[in-house]
Amino acid sequence: MNTVLELRNVSKHFGQHRAVDDVSLTVERGAFYALLGPSGCGKTTTLRLVAGFEEATSGDVVLSGERINHLKPYERTVSTVFQSYALFPHMTARANVEFGLRRKRVPEAEIRKRVTDVFSLVQLSSKADSLPQQLSGGEKQRVALARSLVLEPTLLLLDEPLSALDPNLRKQVRGELKALQRRTGVTFIFVTHDQEEALSMSDTIALMHKGKLEQVGTPQELYLQPKSRFVAGFLGAVNWLGAVGVRPEATRITKSTPGANARPAVVQASTFLGSAVHVEAKLASGETVVSEVSRLDGTYVAGDNVHVWWHPADELRPGS
Amino acid sequence: MRRWFLAPTASMLAVLFFAPMLIIVAYSLLARGVYGGVTDDWTLESYRRLLDPLYGAILLRTLTLSTVATVLCLVLGFPLALFISRSGSRKNVYLQLVMIPFWTSFLVRTYAWMFLLRDTGLINSALLALGVISEPLPLLYNNGAVLVGLVYSFLPFVVLPLFATLERLDKSLLEAAADLGARPWEAVLRVVVPLCAPAFRAGAVLTFIPCLGAYLTPDLLGGGKTVMAGNLIQNQFTTARDWPFGSAVSLVLMAVVMVLLIVSMRSQREDLL
Amino acid sequence: MKRLLPLYAVAAFAFLHLPLLVLAVFSVNSSRFTVWQGFSLRWYEAALADAQLAQAAWNSLLIALAATVISTAIGTICAYGLWKGRSPVVSGSLYTTLVTPEIVMGVALLAFFQWAFRFLHVQLGMHTVVLAHVMFSVAYVVIVVMARLRTVDPALEEAALDLGGTEWDAFRLVTLPQLWPAVASAGLLAFTISFDDYVITSMVAGVDSETLPMVIYAMARRGANPVVNAISTMIVVGLGVLIVVSERLRTS
Numbered sequence: 001m002n003t004v005l006e007l008r009n010v011s012k013h014f015g016q017h018r019a020v021d022d023v024s025l026t027v028e029r030g031a032f033y034a035l036l037g038p039s040g041c042g043k044t045t046t047l048r049l050v051a052g053f054e055e056a057t058s059g060d061v062v063l064s065g066e067r068i069n070h071l072k073p074y075e076r077t078v079s080t081v082f083q084s085y086a087l088f089p090h091m092t093a094r095a096n097v098e099f100g101l102r103r104k105r106v107p108e109a110e111i112r113k114r115v116t117d118v119f120s121l122v123q124l125s126s127k128a129d130s131l132p133q134q135l136s137g138g139e140k141q142r143v144a145l146a147r148s149l150v151l152e153p154t155l156l157l158l159d160e161p162l163s164a165l166d167p168n169l170r171k172q173v174r175g176e177l178k179a180l181q182r183r184t185g186v187t188f189i190f191v192t193h194d195q196e197e198a199l200s201m202s203d204t205i206a207l208m209h210k211g212k213l214e215q216v217g218t219p220q221e222l223y224l225q226p227k228s229r230f231v232a233g234f235l236g237a238v239n240w241l242g243a244v245g246v247r248p249e250a251t252r253i254t255k256s257t258p259g260a261n262a263r264p265a266v267v268q269a270s271t272f273l274g275s276a277v278h279v280e281a282k283l284a285s286g287e288t289v290v291s292e293v294s295r296l297d298g299t300y301v302a303g304d305n306v307h308v309w310w311h312p313a314d315e316l317r318p319g320s
Numbered sequence: 321m322r323r324w325f326l327a328p329t330a331s332m333l334a335v336l337f338f339a340p341m342l343i344i345v346a347y348s349l350l351a352r353g354v355y356g357g358v359t360d361d362w363t364l365e366s367y368r369r370l371l372d373p374l375y376g377a378i379l380l381r382t383l384t385l386s387t388v389a390t391v392l393c394l395v396l397g398f399p400l401a402l403f404i405s406r407s408g409s410r411k412n413v414y415l416q417l418v419m420i421p422f423w424t425s426f427l428v429r430t431y432a433w434m435f436l437l438r439d440t441g442l443i444n445s446a447l448l449a450l451g452v453i454s455e456p457l458p459l460l461y462n463n464g465a466v467l468v469g470l471v472y473s474f475l476p477f478v479v480l481p482l483f484a485t486l487e488r489l490d491k492s493l494l495e496a497a498a499d500l501g502a503r504p505w506e507a508v509l510r511v512v513v514p515l516c517a518p519a520f521r522a523g524a525v526l527t528f529i530p531c532l533g534a535y536l537t538p539d540l541l542g543g544g545k546t547v548m549a550g551n552l553i554q555n556q557f558t559t560a561r562d563w564p565f566g567s568a569v570s571l572v573l574m575a576v577v578m579v580l581l582i583v584s585m586r587s588q589r590e591d592l593l
Numbered sequence: 594m595k596r597l598l599p600l601y602a603v604a605a606f607a608f609l610h611l612p613l614l615v616l617a618v619f620s621v622n623s624s625r626f627t628v629w630q631g632f633s634l635r636w637y638e639a640a641l642a643d644a645q646l647a648q649a650a651w652n653s654l655l656i657a658l659a660a661t662v663i664s665t666a667i668g669t670i671c672a673y674g675l676w677k678g679r680s681p682v683v684s685g686s687l688y689t690t691l692v693t694p695e696i697v698m699g700v701a702l703l704a705f706f707q708w709a710f711r712f713l714h715v716q717l718g719m720h721t722v723v724l725a726h727v728m729f730s731v732a733y734v735v736i737v738v739m740a741r742l743r744t745v746d747p748a749l750e751e752a753a754l755d756l757g758g759t760e761w762d763a764f765r766l767v768t769l770p771q772l773w774p775a776v777a778s779a780g781l782l783a784f785t786i787s788f789d790d791y792v793i794t795s796m797v798a799g800v801d802s803e804t805l806p807m808v809i810y811a812m813a814r815r816g817a818n819p820v821v822n823a824i825s826t827m828i829v830v831g832l833g834v835l836i837v838v839s840e841r842l843r844t845s
Contacts, residue, residue, distance in 0.1 A: 052754075084748055100756035103757035325673050326671055326675070329683060333683075336724060399598060399601050399602070403601065403602040416840065418609065423832070423836045424789070424829045425789045425825070428613070428789075428825040431809070433612055435627075438817065440627055472612070475608075550696040570700060574697055
């Protein structure tokens with residue numbers, strides 16, 4: 001059985017407010033699955049429905065073929081890593097990790113072994129007897145991961161795993177999380193509002209908006225073949241020319257004689273961003289197009305007459 | 321699930337707070353029994369007696385003493401709160417110095433003023449010994465003594481909310497005032513005090529309400545005469561054996577307290593907006 | 594003004610503290626008059642030897658312990674319940690008990706007990722005092738414990754559930770261990786309030802359940818008696834220590 005989780009027409013209403021509106025999706029075993037969307041889109045509520053902290057108003061939450069709607073959190077083989085990590089402050093890291101095993105009445109010897117193993121898995125063996133206050137943000141996250149993974153859950157849920165970390169730390173942790181997931185083979189579902197995170201880490205992205213699923217697919221599918229203007233705009237910048245869109249990095253600018261497809265334009269402004277340059281050019285047809293070009297491809301100044309062009313294959317046509 | 325947690329407290333409140341209050345309401349509408357207690361006759365006699373000018377004087381004195389005590393607390397408490405808010409690392413020590421005596425023993429603290437103000441008390445003994453006076457001053461057993469006792473008892477209630485507001489005040493406002501030519505006392509008067517208005521209101525309510533219901537302070541320091549409403553109520557339930565009337569006075573006092581609270585909560589909400 | 598404010602503060606602190614300090618000083622005065630005549634502990638000896646005071650102190654202790662245990666237990670549970678889900682009715686009622694004048698509370702409880710005793714064949718006594726003390730202490734316990742609960746991350750209990758614990762496990766293994774300093778602080782506060790209460794106690798105490806405040810009140814009314822100074826100082830110091838410890842626990 002390759003499907004670990006299936007949501008069938010799941011809805012969650014809070015009074016009049018439809019936090020999750022008729023959402024259906026499947027998560028394959030071993031996937032790194034992202035629930036992406038702006039704040040208030042329902043992604044966190046969806047996660048809590050799977051974890052068991054909320055009960056669906058309608059629809060089925062199916063885990064490994066079994067409907068789990070009415071199961072309490074402690075009756076599910078799903079484990080959650082909270083945004084604040086939620087480490088028990090009065091217990092050492094080790095005691096935190098042992099907590100779930102003790103609730104299951106696992107024998108002492110096995111507890112010791114499994115805890116030692118998971119600490120070396122997350123590379124935190126030296127800090128096992130520290131209190132949460134003595135740990136850094138990244139270390140706390142590793143304890144939270146260890147605490148959940150030691151229970152060998154069917155599904156691991158992560159709520160905004162990178163948002164509490166220092167920005168410089170995030171890239172490194174992204175890689176570590178991916179590696180951890182590969183090593184353990186556990187299915188990860190994580191919630192984020194950051195499209196860069198979702199694009200770089202996940203196998204599948206489910207983009208949500210106002211409680212509904214906008215699009216599900218691989219990062220490439222969502223980025224290059226968005227099904228709606230919302231999806232296109234959420235995953236990156238887009239220049240819209242009527243019903244057709246072009247991403248800034250897909251455009252080229254040239255001062256010399258153009259080929260086919262080139263449109264004449266006048267440079268309005270040029271912003272230096274370090275490795276890239278954003279050039280704003282106004283087309284003869286009136287629209288302004290933002291181009292992202294490497295700084296090595298020339299300098300452009302307001303007033304320059306240029307041509308803007310792109311491959312038709314790079315056009316986005318959502319809705320068609 | 322959480323109802324189990326609230327049930328013990330809820331039942332305790334029902335039995336030991338609401339039921340007694342209901343009994344008092346009922347008693348206020350019954351007739352007085354010959355040997356104390358109540359009979360089964362319903363009557364508004366107790367409330368009619370409240371309109372007697374004799375009791376009007378007591379209610380008026382209660383309101384006056386409470387108002388003066390509250391104003392004094394606010395005026396005397398503000399500079400103290402200001403001082404504490406400016407004392408840097410020692411803030412908490414000073415706050416504890418204000419609050420801890422308050423929590424020890426109300427009875428003892430009230431008695432302490434008896435000890436100071438009596439004819440044979442410390443103040444009179446000292447003044448006599450120094451030859452300033454030849455006969456003891458009647459410092460105790462009057463409205464003045466009650467006032468001193470009330471202010472002494474409830475001053476901390478004013479200091480806390482004022483301190484909380486003063487601490488959160490933007491220091492740069494005072495700097496701006498100085499920059500614009502205001503002297504320190506002007507800055508305090510024209511900038512700090514107005515900004516503390518909500519805290520003054522909160523402190524006033526926190527002081528006025530206990531003053532209205534004061535019993536021990538006027539009893540010990542006012543000399544056992546019926547000084548304030550609280551004394552009147554106690555008197556009716558013991559010596560005078562007029563429980564219906566005592567109940568009526570109690571309910572009127574409760575009504576005044578509740579009205580004040582509702583009004584103050586409304587205006588607090590406006591402050592927050 | 595820079596110089597006036599500290600001077601004023603000194604005067605204000607003097608006003609707040611001198612009365613008690615004066616009591617303490619004269620409690621060790623060898624003369625029974627308000628004239629200093631040398632250091633003596635005779636009034637303390639007299640206080641400790643007084644049988645009536647001893648019995649009253651013992652009563653006060655028993656009542657305070659019973660009332661503290663009960664009010665701390667139900668108050669802590671109530672605060673936990675309120676933390677999990679608001680109840681304006683319970684919160685509002687607790688708040689009302691705080692603002693109700695003590696004398697009104699006292700007469701209401703007296704009237705209630707007298708009415709109830711028509712059916713129950715019981716009299717006023719230690720038990721009625723304990724009940725009354727529980728009533729006015731619970732609100733304070735709820736406030737102190739609630740304040741600490743607000744600093745607890747609700748995600749912690751969710752994590753406990755997520756890892757396989759039941760709701761009861763979450764309370765006793767995760768929340769309660771973080772709570773106990775506040776519970777202890779609330780308990781000490783409840784004890785102090787109960788030990789010192791005069792107004793309500795005097796209304797609902799029976800003939801043989803005299804408390805220490807009731808005895809002190811009677812002595813104070815009768816006139817100058819230096820033994821009152823001694824017993825008062827002991828109470829203030831004793832309760833003061835409890836309050837300081839309570840504060841330390843509350844802010845730990």
